[in-house]
Amino acid sequence: xxxxxxxxxxxxxxxxxxxxxxxxxxxxxxxxxxxxxxxxxxxxxxxxxxxxxxxxxxxxxxxxxxxxxxxxxxxxxxxxxxxxxxxxxxxxxxxxxxxxxxxxxxxxxxxxxxxxxxxxxxxxxxxxxxxxxxxxxxxxxxxxxxxxxxxxxxxxxxxxxxxxxxxxxxxxxxxxxxxxxxxxxxxxxxxxxxxxxxxxxxxxxxxxxxxxxxxxxxxxxxxxxxxxxxxxxxxxxxxxxxxxxxxxxxxxxxxxx
DNA sequence: ATGGCAATGTTTCATTGA
Numbered sequence: 211x212x213x214x215x216x217x218x219x220x221x222x223x224x225x226x227x228x229x230x231x232x233x234x235x236x237x238x239x240x241x242x243x244x245x246x247x248x249x250x251x252x253x254x255x256x257x258x259x260x261x262x263x264x265x266x267x268x269x270x271x272x273x274x275x276x277x278x279x280x281x282x283x284x285x286x287x288x289x290x291x292x293x294x295x296x297x298x299x300x301x302x303x304x305x306x307x308x309x310x311x312x313x314x315x316x317x318x319x320x321x322x323x324x325x326x327x328x329x330x331x332x333x334x335x336x337x338x339x340x341x342x343x344x345x346x347x348x349x350x351x352x353x354x355x356x357x358x359x360x361x362x363x364x365x366x367x368x369x370x371x372x373x374x375x376x377x378x379x380x381x382x383x384x385x386x387x388x389x390x391x392x393x394x395x396x397x398x399x400x401x402x403x404x405x406x407x408x409x410x411x412x413x414x415x416x417x418x419x420x421x422x423x424x425x426x427x428x429x430x431x432x433x434x435x436x437x438x439x440x441x442x443x444x445x446x447x448x449x450x451x452x453x454x455x456x457x458x459x460x461x462x463x464x465x466x467x
Numbered sequence: 468a469t470g471g472c473a474a475t476g477t478t479t480c481a482t483t484g485a
Binding site for chain 1: 468469470471472473474475476482483484485
């Protein structure tokens with residue numbers, strides 16, 4: 211079982227790239243963020259032809275999340291948004307795929323520390339934590355996958371001194387992520403030895419990617435029961451290369467049967 | 468090879484992302 215998450219930064223632009231990546235990678239579940247498509251425009255048929263059943267919660271221009279499940283896998287209890295938390299922005303979708311509860315999350319960016327969007331980010335994070343806590347209680351096999359817009363540690367940032375106190379790496383954001391993990395989730399990436407300076411996002415500007423000036427802000431968090439079955443987790447840096455890449459690379463975790 | 472922002476709509480600039 212192969213689980214993946216990828217901030218695709220416009221599924222309209224990136225559909226050909228996604229289809230090629232699906233064929234090459236053969237994941238069983240893919241969580242997508244920043245699809246930027248209203249539901250009536252979602253390329254459900256193209257993905258079905260590629261062998262994936264799609265569930266999605268989208269909107270125009272911004273945000274938008276989806277879960278793709280390999281055709282034939284049982285998909286149950288699809289849920290959109292965070293119950294009890296009013297939000298016009300489409301940032302969460304959940305589904306149980308082959309018995310594993312999967313939640314695709316697109317945490318707000320936060321813009322800059324202290325801004326209105328930063329306050330929204332922290333409030334959203336806490337609401338999401340309560341939601342994930344309830345999900346964990348109901349589903350021992352849980353994976354929360356997505357773009358968290360938070361780098362957890364110094365080693366997840368190309369230049370920690372430069373980023374200290376900045377949005378994506380501020381103390382309050384890292385604390386919010388730690389608090390979500392404290393309910394009983396582990397960062398599957400850190401279950402394994404990893405090459406130093408492994409990141410999941412690079413700015414389009416200033417040659418950030420070829421210089422590897424990135425951040426690791428996309429994560430696959432797992433419950434203890436799921437983590438016990440996790441055999442690998444890696445970031446697919448190759449998917450950031452070539453013509454018209456997303457600014458994010460996918461994270462891929464493997465689960466033993 | 469991986470390359471000096473990109474996607475979108477409000478469209479020929481403004482907004483947002485991270």
